[in-house]
Amino acid sequence: MPSVLFVCVHNAGRSQMAAGYLSHLAGNTIEVRSAGSAPADSINLAVVEAMLEEGIDLSTQKPKILTADAVEASDVVITMGCGDACPFFPGKRYLDWQLNDPAGQGLDAVRSIRDEIRRRIEYLITEIRSQGSTL
Numbered sequence: 001m002p003s004v005l006f007v008c009v010h011n012a013g014r015s016q017m018a019a020g021y022l023s024h025l026a027g028n029t030i031e032v033r034s035a036g037s038a039p040a041d042s043i044n045l046a047v048v049e050a051m052l053e054e055g056i057d058l059s060t061q062k063p064k065i066l067t068a069d070a071v072e073a074s075d076v077v078i079t080m081g082c083g084d085a086c087p088f089f090p091g092k093r094y095l096d097w098q099l100n101d102p103a104g105q106g107l108d109a110v111r112s113i114r115d116e117i118r119r120r121i122e123y124l125i126t127e128i129r130s131q132g133s134t135l
Helices: 014-029 045-052 068-072 107-134
Strands: 003-008 031-036 076-079 093-096
Touching: 003 014, 014 031, 014 045, 014 107, 045 107, 076 107
Parallel strands: 003 031, 003 076, 076 093
Antiparallel strands: none
């Protein structure tokens, strides 16, 4: 099964939304992980609210620290503004998604970020399914 790791700084917004969408839309066909280079204490409440509007409940998720093991265990690593904090392993596919940080943003701004993440996740699922084991 292909696996994807989403990484942002706090693992409280962008990476959690991306992981939530990928789990929701791909079901159990893609293994999903998320982590942060400097995790927050909790998920951004505006992110939780925006994702609930999509039927995805992130309220029980907790920010997690990025580890080399998580990167090594993933086929695709998608960074979202974490700079050079992500360890590099040969043979992994790395993507950097430039997305606004929802921290400190109102619900309307978070919805816009959420919608962009969904669009990218839908494309990613199509891409992973078409490439299969050649990730």
